[in-house]
Amino acid sequence: MKHDVAIEEESPMAIEDLWRDVLSKLSGQVPPHIFSSIISPLKPISLDGDTFLLGAPNSFTKDIIAAKYLDILTVATSEALGESASLALTVSTPTDMVERIAVSSFPPRKNIADDTVPAREGLSSSKRYSFDNFIVGDSNKFAYHAALMVAEFPGDKYNPLFLYGGTGLGKTHLLHAIKDYAEKTSPNLRVKYVQTSTFIDEFIATITLKRDKSAFDQKYINNKIVLFDDIQALSGTDATQGKFFDIFNLLHSANSHIVLSSDRPPSEMPQLADRIRSRFEGGLLIDITPPDMETRLAILHLRARAENVYVPDDALVYIASKVKDNIRSLEGLLNRVIASAQLYGTRIDLEMVQDVLKDQGVESNKSRTPSVDVIQSLVANYYHVALVDLNGKNRSRSLVHARQVAMYLCREMTDATLLTVGTLFGNRDHSTVLHSCRKIENLLKTKRETFQEVTEITNLINKAI
CATH class of the missing domain: 3.30.300.180 (DnaA, N-terminal domain)
Incomplete structure (x- = not known):
């Protein structure tokens, strides 16, 4: 034409x-x-x-x-x-120019009661976290475009890129999406993602076990993009901060791109060395804020499609109204509904969702968050175990299960990082916490008893706060 x-x-x-x-x-x-x-x-x-x-x-x-x-x-x-x-x-930025979500082609959605849907296998980070399935809204579009820019042109602009915001708002998703996209479009490009707690643990092990320090450095400086997740964990560790500062400078001078995520801006990390804070603030700082209702609904729609499950719009609106400040918690409610439908063979509709979430209060704009102490105490009481044993070294089957449930709930319901949760459970490693969370996530999909236990404990916690 x-x-x-x-x-x-x-x-x-x-x-x-x-x-x-x-x-x-x-x-x-x-x-x-x-x-x-x-x-x-x-x-x-x-x-x-x-x-x-x-x-x-x-x-x-x-x-x-x-x-x-x-x-x-x-x-x-x-x-x-x-x-x-x-x-x-x-x-040009008129108000109606809001980015639209890219929804890939999914199989036709099913209601669980209409057909048996097998439990989904765990997804690798590269498949679960990509730009394709990141929901873009007013609260995160600036961060999304900056992350995409880094993945497209590493070392070019916005170096370092510092993303910060509350727990469960998509920071880790964007870091993995950068890695996924950069590796797919440039297979020879070296990209490293690391939890800051892992960086700290590896450096301490290098020192205490007298390993080759240069080998530790090479793991980081030989990459074009390095992604540090939960960088707030670096605060208060003087020796590790010194090593991080050296690696940061080597990466920056080599025009390698550094991306960092945190639950707070550098100005709110009092134990962070001034020279490191200055480096962070010299880059691009982006605040990711809680999603609006439209974005929350888009997240739920995409998640339901990924699970090959049909959830009516009125039921999705009901779920979205329950959580305002945490995407992880929002997805947790949807997972709870899906798990209930899978375990009991019920059709998902508004009435069913209201019944499953009847004890889930609506978050206020400043939602109440339980402390780890409250969760530990209520879990110990629920399973009739001593609190000292829950956090101790006893590895009996019943105690291990209770401990894993408590760690899972701490991760789901609080802002605590894996490293913090591990520390509060007898100085356990963050990888132990991650294993516990994944174990309970799988049990929630396959064991009615575990689903019932976690639901009842969650209700007790919500009532306690």
Whole structure:
């Protein structure tokens, strides 16, 4: 379809028609998440002669388009116009330009009561956490585009990138998505993801066991992108901070990209060395805030589709109304509903969801969070074990199960990191906490007894706070 090159003066809608034509030609030529989150949000502004001006929602999108997708956009525009065209980009952020979520093609959804759905196997981080399944909304779109920019052009801009915000808001997801995307698009690129607690443990082991320090350094400095998760754990460890500072400087001087996540900004880490704080604040700091209702619903829709389960819209709205500040908790409620349907063979509808979540109070804007002490005490009472044994070294079967449930609930219901939870359970390693959480997650899907126990304890905790 050929368009008159003077259409911007005659009919503004004709520009929209041209843009729809361009999008139609581009669909399928770029990855789905790039199309929906980078290409589709562009806004046609004007057509002056043969120059088509497009507005990007922010500088991240503009930079990515200019560097990688300008040619393909120009070709599609020329085809849509029926003659040679050129493209110009600007930053334009009207209120209606909100990024749309890229929902990949999923199998048709089923209600569990209609057919038996086998328990889903655990997903690897690269499959579970990608840009494809990250829900983009007003609360996180700045962080999303910055992360995508790093994955596309490591070492170019925004180095270091520092993402911070409350627990369960998608910081770890974005770090894994950077790794997933960079490794898929550039197979020879070296990318390292590490929990800061693991970095600390490995460095301490290197010192105490007198291992080769240079080998420890090489694990980090030989990478183009290094992703440090939960960097707040670095506070208060002087020797480890010194080593981190050295590695940070080596990476930065080599133009390697450093990405960090934290539950707080550098200014709120009082035990962090000033020289490290200065390095962090010299990069790009982005605050990820709690998602709005629209974003929470999108998260639930995507999660239900990934589980191949149909949940009616009114039931999803009910679940989304229960949690406002924590995506992990939100997904936990949906998992609870799905697990109940799987274990008891019931159809998921609003009445069923209300029954399963009847003891789950609605979060206030400043939701109450139980302390680890409260969870430990209530779990110990529920299983009739002594609190000292719950946190001790006893490895009897009943105690191990109670301890794993307590660790799982601490991780799900508090802001405590894996390292913190491990410390409060008898100075256990963070990997032990992670194993416990995964064990209980699997049992919730396969054992009615465990599902009932965790539900009852969760209700006790909610009532206690």
